[in-house]
Amino acid sequence: MRLQLTSVPCLLVLFVAGAGTAYAQDKKEPIRPTDVIQLFNGKDLANFHVWLSDTKGEDPKKIFAVHDGLLHVSGDGLGYLSTNDEYRDYHLVAEFKWGEKTWGNRQDKARDSGILVHAVGPDGSAGAWMASIEYQVIEGGVGDFILIGGKYADGATVPMKLACETTKDRDGENVWKKGGARETFTRGRINWYGRDVDWKDALGFRGRDDVESPLGEWTKCEVISDGGHIQAYVNGKLVNEGFDAFPSAGRILIQTELAEVYFRKFELHPLKKK
Numbered sequence: 658m659r660l661q662l663t664s665v666p667c668l669l670v671l672f673v674a675g676a677g678t679a680y681a682q683d684k685k686e687p688i689r690p691t692d693v694i695q696l697f698n699g700k701d702l703a704n705f706h707v708w709l710s711d712t713k714g715e716d717p718k719k720i721f722a723v724h725d726g727l728l729h730v731s732g733d734g735l736g737y738l739s740t741n742d743e744y745r746d747y748h749l750v751a752e753f754k755w756g757e758k759t760w761g762n763r764q765d766k767a768r769d770s771g772i773l774v775h776a777v778g779p780d781g782s783a784g785a786w787m788a789s790i791e792y793q794v795i796e797g798g799v800g801d802f803i804l805i806g807g808k809y810a811d812g813a814t815v816p817m818k819l820a821c822e823t824t825k826d827r828d829g830e831n832v833w834k835k836g837g838a839r840e841t842f843t844r845g846r847i848n849w850y851g852r853d854v855d856w857k858d859a860l861g862f863r864g865r866d867d868v869e870s871p872l873g874e875w876t877k878c879e880v881i882s883d884g885g886h887i888q889a890y891v892n893g894k895l896v897n898e899g900f901d902a903f904p905s906a907g908r909i910l911i912q913t914e915l916a917e918v919y920f921r922k923f924e925l926h927p928l929k930k931k
Contacts, residue, residue: 687745687906690927697923699726709736710785720913728920730913733760735785737910745906748926749880755872756917763915767796767862770918773910774880777815783807788815792880792889797862799869800849800889800896804842818903821847827854833897849896868894883928
């Protein structure tokens, strides 16, 4: 995703992905995994519901579909697939690869998607998204953090926060640097440590030091969320880190943002005991 943020009702109305039928879910404490949770089971989207900027809880174009054991995101729209439950203190493991299709005003732009964690508030309360911390998935920028502002159900602004150790690149952008000056962000993007300073929003862009796999190959994405401490890994390498995150728990979203993408794994592991 590019840059675009308690009072919660006791009853949340959500939608089953692609079905358009509403169901009620009691508000519960966020789940802390004690065993592996396969959010995507390779068969259906039972653990998720859909939200699209134009059709809301309906998915008439089947933007999110399951076939051959894969989650296929066509990209033909803006919105997300959201977990039905909220989670905290977990190790998220996802594996994705890009498809060939791009859509609309991004047909010749870098393939773009994202995994949004700690998502809070009503569906669509941040435009096409929810207030959340994004693990960016975009060509050349996998592992960037983006703070997406939004609203709670009562209209109050979610007070987004993430402290990161950073430096500035040639163009004055914030880049994660372990041991760098710690700054608290309430909006904006913190680039992963090796993001190419000459990054261009161009289809097929690949930076000189990119850790993500080449086009057509699978990339492993990991988010370790431990209270307010959040780490982003790409293909096993730590690329970004933040502290004192708020929110520090919430739903987990998979974006559709005008680029085709496939997922073959999307699961939560319990944190290793310290």
